[in-house]
Amino acid sequence: AIQLTQSPSSLSASVRDRVIITCRASQSINSALVWYQQKPGKAPNLLIYDASTLHSGVPSRFSGSGSGTDFTLTISSLQPEDFASYYCQQFYDYPVTFGGGTKVEIK
Amino acid sequence: EVQLVESGGGLVQPGGSLRLSCVASGFRFSDHYMDWVRQAPGKGLEWVGRSRIKVDSYSTEHAASVKGRFAISRDDSKKSMYLQMNSLKTEDTAMYYCVRSSGLPAYDIWGQGTMVTVSS
Numbered sequence: 001a002i003q004l005t006q007s008p009s010s011l012s013a014s015v016r017d018r019v020i021i022t023c024r025a026s027q028s029i030n031s032a033l034v035w036y037q038q039k040p041g042k043a044p045n046l047l048i049y050d051a052s053t054l055h056s057g058v059p060s061r062f063s064g065s066g067s068g069t070d071f072t073l074t075i076s077s078l079q080p081e082d083f084a085s086y087y088c089q090q091f092y093d094y095p096v097t098f099g100g101g102t103k104v105e106i107k
Numbered sequence: 108e109v110q111l112v113e114s115g116g117g118l119v120q121p122g123g124s125l126r127l128s129c130v131a132s133g134f135r136f137s138d139h140y141m142d143w144v145r146q147a148p149g150k151g152l153e154w155v156g157r158s159r160i161k162v163d164s165y166s167t168e169h170a171a172s173v174k175g176r177f178a179i180s181r182d183d184s185k186k187s188m189y190l191q192m193n194s195l196k197t198e199d200t201a202m203y204y205c206v207r208s209s210g211l212p213a214y215d216i217w218g219q220g221t222m223v224t225v226s227s
């Protein structure tokens with residue numbers, strides 16, 4: 001199975017900070033990388049698919065980049081509602097796998 | 108409104124069985140692959156399995172961790188997907204989510220989840 005390694009596992013940031021989360025795949029997955037946001041007690045929500053395509057309704061401060069094995073999720077200006085956990089997922093091959101998650105906390 | 112609603116979770120003893128259901132509304136259920144994803148308390152997300160559509164012979168896939176113990180099925184007439192869980196282990200304790208997994212190369216619709224606790 002393709003392994004996804006997210007870093008950092010957690011971070012503390014302030015409102016209006018720029019935040020970057022990385023996801024590294026154990027083999028090339030082309031651009032078949034997805035990002036989700038999950039708030040406590042809730043199901044995850046789709047943010048970005050195909051590595052860089054913003055899902056409908058997702059604010060433009062979120063962006064994704066990368067291909068092959070290295071990917072990033074960037075939040076250009078962190079807002080109060082963005083404090084949450086973020087997960088990457090690969091849709092390239094079975095079984096679909098997830099990264100371990102990144103928890104974004106308030107500094 | 109596009110929606111997935113899971114039910115059937117609860118407390119069960121190790122070795123026991125449970126059947127989860129997922130009912131869809133607001134979209135053409137029969138056109139979509141559907142997956143189960145779980146999340147143990149305080150942990151990350153884990154794919155459990157997939158249900159494909161009629162044109163793919165309703166074939167299924169299951170994660171290695173549940174193969175032989177869990178079985179996914181669907182009933183398009185009821186817009187429903189099921190997860191039959193047998194020989195449950197304490198490590199199966201998790202929130203179980205039903206997700207739509209075709210259309211976009213991503214899970215664009217998630218249910219609210221149903222909690223399964225395996226404990227004596």
